[in-house]
Amino acid sequence: MSVLVARPRITTSPSALFNRRERLQADYKWLIEQKKILSQNPKTLNKFVAVKDKKVMFVERDIERLVNAIIASGENPNMFAIDFISQHSACYLL
Numbered sequence: 001m002s003v004l005v006a007r008p009r010i011t012t013s014p015s016a017l018f019n020r021r022e023r024l025q026a027d028y029k030w031l032i033e034q035k036k037i038l039s040q041n042p043k044t045l046n047k048f049v050a051v052k053d054k055k056v057m058f059v060e061r062d063i064e065r066l067v068n069a070i071i072a073s074g075e076n077p078n079m080f081a082i083d084f085i086s087q088h089s090a091c092y093l094l
Contacts, residue, residue, distance in 0.1 A: 020079070023053070027081035030054040038085045045087065050080040 031038075031051045038044045043059060048066045050058040057080065058073075060066035070077045 024079065024081060027051045027054060028083075031081045031083055035083070035085065039087045044085045046085065048082060048084050050077075050082050052080050 028051075031049070038049065038056070044056065047059050047061050048063050049056050050066055050070055052075075058066055058069050060069060063082075063084075066082065067077045070080060
């Protein structure tokens with residue numbers, strides 16, 4: 001049996017999407033620049049942080065709790081720069 005699902009229409013203009021992307025990119029840049037300072041703060045050390053408009057908005061030990069806190073506030077998690085703050089540098093294996 002086939003089911004027809006209506007897709008919502010995308011009403012966001014390309015310029016709004018570009019501006020949103022630029023703001024998110026600026027937040028990630030700010031987060032990278034502030035990582036050393038954030039790693040010295042006991043409130044953010046060894047925790048996930050969510051940054052929006054160059055401000056730390058949410059801090060949680062667990063990524064799932066962080067995302068749930070963002071959603072509970074009525075915000076979209078995709079609009080935040082999210083990273084784990086640690087005193088150790090990351091090592092990625094490919």
